[in-house]
Structure formats: C-alpha cells, structure tokens
C-alpha cells in the first residue's frame with residue numbers, strides 16, 4: 001500500500017480508538033475520515049466522498065455516554081479512546 005504522508009495533518013503519535021468493535025491505532029490530530037483512510041487507503045480514496053462537509057456520505061456514529069451521536073467523519077477529529085459504533089454504507 002503506498003503511504004501518503006502529505007495528506008495527513010502532522011502527528012507524532014498513533015492513538016487507540018474502536019471502530020465497530022475493533023481496536024485500531026490511528027494518527028492523532030486527524031479527522032475520523034483521514035484515519036479511516038489511514039487504515040484503508042484504497043477503499044476510502046475511491047469512495048464517493050466530498051471531503052468538505054457537503055455530501056454527508058461520511059457519517060459515523062460515536063458513543064456519547066449511553067447514547068450514540070451522529071457526526072461527519074470529515075469534520076470531526078479523532079480522540080484517544082473514541083468509540084465509533086457504526087459507519088455509513090459509503091465507507092464500507
């Protein structure tokens with residue numbers, strides 16, 4: 001898989017998040033969408049996404065206390081321990 005450091009925000013560490021029940025390490029200071037791309041460059045690069053908050057195809061649901069909260073992955077940065085419970089079909 002080719003690595004494209006120029007598309008990511010500068011980071012020093014990988015942080016742990018959970019995606020649909022799987023623990024993954026992703027670059028801090030980056031959007032959830034960039035982190036999904038970090039994990040699967042080809043699939044996310046080829047997905048039908050605007051990358052700027054207009055299409056809503058990047059919707060994911062994150063755990064928020066006992067509830068879930070829908071956010072746009074291109075507009076939301078990851079945080080250590082973030083739990084993503086569901087991702088939109090466009091990201092699968």
Ligand code: FES
Pocket residue numbers: 049050051052053054055056057058059072073074075
């Ligand atoms: S990629 Fe289009 S709204 Fe996030």
